[in-house]
Amino acid sequence: MALLTHLLACAFGTGSWVAINGLWVEVPLLVTVLPEQWDLPSYITIIIQMANVGPLFVTLMNRFRPGLLKEVAVIYVVVSVGVIACLLLSFLWNHTSVIAGKSHSIAFLILTFFLSLVDCTSSVTFLPFMMQLQPQYTTTFFIGEGLSGLIPALIALGQGSGISSCANVSYEVNITTGNETVENTISQLETQYLLPKFSTLVFFLLMTAMMLICLLAFFFLSRQPKVWELSQQQLFPGNIVLNSFDQILDEAADSQLSRGCSCSKDPKGQGDILPEKVSYSLTKLAFIYLLITWVSALTNGVLPSVQSYSCLPYGHTTYHLTATLSSMANPLACVVAAFLPSRSLFLMGFLTMAGTGFGAYNMAMAVMSPCPLLQQSQWGDAIIVLSWVLFTGTLTYMKVMAGVILRSHSRSALVWYGMLEQLGSLLGALLMFPLVNIYSLFKSADYCSLQCPVGRAPQG
Structure with missing residues (x-):
């Protein structure tokens, strides 16, 4: 029974951020259509920040109408x-509408x-429920949260x-000179996208299935005995007192306040004794909070908005x-932070500087788009991929450290x-959206048809 409950808790945790993580890893295909x-990416970034009205509503309702x-x-x-949104997205993701021409x-x-x-709302609803078990x-739940990012990435x-390649395409054109019309053949490089092993429809249906599994896992978990119910039964047999949402929402904030990391901010887990208080x-x-705001702006607002400009010049x-x-x-x-x-x-400041350095390189390549450094070089491809991975990894670890402290x-x-994490994310998204979509910086x-300086132009 305990093993089954662990599996249910893990499955429940995978539904916390699987949908948005799935969107991000599918973006390389979506931008081609x-x-x-x-x-x-800049649209997705600003939409995610707008969606924080969900946890804000839940928190305000809990504060001013407790128990409702x-x-x-x-x-x-x-x-x-x-589940419904994922299912609809599977069939409607490529439907377009004309607005203002x-x-x-x-x-x-x-x-x-x-x-x-x-x-976003799962951040203030899932964990309060898990704290009743x-x-x-709860530790197993956080493992599931980690899988909500890992599983979509593996599927993608x-x-x-x-994925695409450059191919020579020939066109027959008629050139008129005076009274003569001469047929001529023109060859040029064009991007040809390779067919994925399965379609976007199938990908989003898999995300729908994961959300459905999350729903079923919650259905069975909600029928498990609650911790406080058991304690009440032991103290007052026959008198069961149920937990209410307003009693534990504030406790949830201690471990899951926003998307910053898909895992517990306390590597020891909720079941362990809280660490000794440190003043x-x-x-x-102030130093810690400044770093949190800065790192959140970079990881959740600024850099995700320009990831396509940073990476696509090197190829799909x-x-x-x-x-x-x-x-x-x-x-x-x-x-890594858990172990x-x-x-x-000092280490927190060092990691922040290192992660900012990787982010600066990524931003520089986005600014230089469509002709960044080391284009059409395997070194350039490897460096940009490694830079993004290290940018995400170092700053994620830094945010976990901040949570522990x-x-x-x-x-x-x-x-x-x-x-401050939410504030930094919002400021970063609000800063980048007009720069990308209004001012077109x-x-x-x-x-495949870039006109770049000699030595950096794409080759067929």
């Missing part, structure tokens, strides 16, 4: 919306908002989404590998962690 093209929202009902609604993938963007709403199952690797000076706390294969491997870097960094936790402020300080310190071009 949807009219937003290279601007699509019940966690079981809220989770049923949230996960059901996720331009084609836009309105159906995709609207459904992306609902998926983001589901995943035996403590050992198997799919081979967005930090106001200066040290490079973009595909970057999107999938960097998605894997998040849960892997959480695993090698650190409370060193602040948890040992006080619960209110973690509340500020969540607020970043340039895109077809990979």
